[in-house]
Amino acid sequence: QQQVKQSPQSLIVQKGGIPIINCAYENTAFDYFPWYQQFPGKGPALLIAIRPDVSEKKEGRFTISFNKSAKQFSLHIMDSQPGDSATYFCAASINSGYSTLTFGKGTMLLVSP
Amino acid sequence: ETGVTQTPRHLVMGMTNKKSLKCEQHLGHNAMYWYKQSAKKPLELMFVYNFKEQTENNSVPSRFSPECPNSSHLFLHLHTLQPEDSALYLCASSQSLRPDTQYFGPGTRLTVL
Numbered sequence: 638q639q640q641v642k643q644s645p646q647s648l649i650v651q652k653g654g655i656p657i658i659n660c661a662y663e664n665t666a667f668d669y670f671p672w673y674q675q676f677p678g679k680g681p682a683l684l685i686a687i688r689p690d691v692s693e694k695k696e697g698r699f700t701i702s703f704n705k706s707a708k709q710f711s712l713h714i715m716d717s718q719p720g721d722s723a724t725y726f727c728a729a730s731i732n733s734g735y736s737t738l739t740f741g742k743g744t745m746l747l748v749s750p
Numbered sequence: 751e752t753g754v755t756q757t758p759r760h761l762v763m764g765m766t767n768k769k770s771l772k773c774e775q776h777l778g779h780n781a782m783y784w785y786k787q788s789a790k791k792p793l794e795l796m797f798v799y800n801f802k803e804q805t806e807n808n809s810v811p812s813r814f815s816p817e818c819p820n821s822s823h824l825f826l827h828l829h830t831l832q833p834e835d836s837a838l839y840l841c842a843s844s845q846s847l848r849p850d851t852q853y854f855g856p857g858t859r860l861t862v863l
Contacts, residue, residue: 641792646790669849669850671849671850673854678856679856679857680754680840680842680854680855680856680857681793681840681854682854683852683853686850726792726793728849730849732848732849732850736847736849737783737795737798737806737847737849738793738795738849738852739792740792740793741792742790742791742792743790743792
């Protein structure tokens with residue numbers, strides 16, 4: 638019930654492509670869904686997050702799509718750049734009270750020039 | 751110094767050694783966390799402290815011993831570790847256990863020989 642399943646494990650796209658990373662969850666009490674970006678030698682950094690009252694959120698080139706009925710959410714990176722090459726983690730938590738983040742296993746993205 | 755800092759950044763130790771990892775946050779947060787990051791596995795939450803009190807211990811072996819002397823500092827004392835404990839150890843902090851304010855440090859890369 639606490640798992641967050643992330644796919645794919647790795648992804649290679651060409652510059653300008655739109656990589657899509659998917660996550661699925663089981664716990665219907667989750668109400669906060671962030672995505673983290675991690676570069677080698679760095680800790681994960683919050684990239685964008687969504688709450689279940691909206692189906693989509695955009696911040697710059699990054700978009701989260703959220704499907705509450707399917708218990709799935711995804712990250713889209715528009716016009717991807719080589720500098721977007723990193724590992725991306727989805728996570729989920731219950732933000733309304735004490736809660737900790739449950740993370741997916743991560744997706745290693747490589748954007749080729 | 752800004753954000754969350756961790757020292758050392760790299761550590762190699764034998765199975766009989768005793769060492770400590772240090773984390774310091776400069777964000778005015780009051781909750782601090784230790785995570786273990788291993789290849790191809792989700793981030794594993796190890797310990798949580800809120801206002802210096804431990805609120806979560808996720809069945810972590812006793813060879814890992816946390817210490818939180820104040821809201822800005824967190825230590826992880828290590829002794830008689832096993833090679834499978836080799837991983838990236840990440841520290842994070844947040845405001846009042848709110849996951850949407852969680853900020854990670856760069857991590858300590860630990861290798862146990």
